[in-house]
Amino acid sequence: LYHKVTHKTLRISKTFGIEGGKLLRHDDDYEMLKDFNAAYEGEETQLEKMHLEYEQLLKENPDLEEHLSSLPGKVFSGKESPKEGTKAVFFCYGRPAKDAESNWSIEAGDVCWYLYDLETETILDDATKIIDLIRSTPDTPRKCIMEQKTLADIRKAIEKHIKNTYLKKIQAPMSIKPKLIAWMEIN
Numbered sequence: 001l002y003h004k005v006t007h008k009t010l011r012i013s014k015t016f017g018i019e020g021g022k023l024l025r026h027d028d029d030y031e032m033l034k035d036f037n038a039a040y041e042g043e044e045t046q047l048e049k050m051h052l053e054y055e056q057l058l059k060e061n062p063d064l065e066e067h068l069s070s071l072p073g074k075v076f077s078g079k080e081s082p083k084e085g086t087k088a089v090f091f092c093y094g095r096p097a098k099d100a101e102s103n104w105s106i107e108a109g110d111v112c113w114y115l116y117d118l119e120t121e122t123i124l125d126d127a128t129k130i131i132d133l134i135r136s137t138p139d140t141p142r143k144c145i146m147e148q149k150t151l152a153d154i155r156k157a158i159e160k161h162i163k164n165t166y167l168k169k170i171q172a173p174m175s176i177k178p179k180l181i182a183w184m185e186i187n
Contacts, residue, residue, distance in 0.1 A: 046128035078144035078185040079136055087118040088186045089146070089154050090134045094179040095166055104172065106179045114161070116154045123161050133186055146185045155183070 044052070058065055081087065090113065097109035115124040115133065124130060162178050 050127065050131055074180050075182040076144075076184070077142055077182075078146070078187065079134075079140055080143045081186045082133060085119075086133065086186060088133065089116045089118070089151065090114070090130060090184045090186060091116070091155070091158050091180065092182040093158075093162060094181055095162065096172060096176045096178065097170065104176045111181065112162075112166075114158050116158060118154075123158065134184055143187065144185055145187055151183075151185065155180070 092111060092113055094106040094111050095109040096104050096106050099105055099108035112125060113127045113130050115130045116122075117124065159178065167176065167178070
């Protein structure tokens with residue numbers, strides 16, 4: 001019986017990727033195992049779904065990528081909020097990083113989304129929670145009603161946030177700045 005139980009324990013542990021041949025206990029972190037299984041089994045994350053949605057848009061609109069590349073930097077727009085009472089400003093920033101030769105550039109970095117909520121004065125940087133507020137189609141009516149000063153103040157707050165949360169963390173030189181790619185007021 002001992003040999004049989006030990007053999008099954010080893011098989012279960014190997015199957016689930018549990019080190020040391022130990023079975024899970026009631027106080028173990030099952031969420032980590034669920035995440036592992038989701039990644040192993042190939043379930044799509046929210047970010048992967050967003051990338052697939054973008055790829056589908058490019059496939060359905062062959063001229064879209066060329067059109068997006070031809071747009072000038074700092075594209076601005078506005079739209080009516082899909083949620084009643086929401087008043088926010090969305091920002092898309094290219095963030096710098098070091099490349100293989102230790103040179104700082106935007107191209108070596110990543111792109112990050114930020115949403116400034118005017119009511120709570122908080123900044124959200126989770127793209128999966130922002131996408132539903134900014135998703136638009138060519139038919140989405142443009143609605144820009146915020147004052148320029150308000151928008152400029154919000155932009156400064158976002159750039160300060162990026163400096164304090166990202167640029168300091170990666171120890172970027174003072175001369176290195178993020179690049180504003182697009183922004184949109186949501187009201």
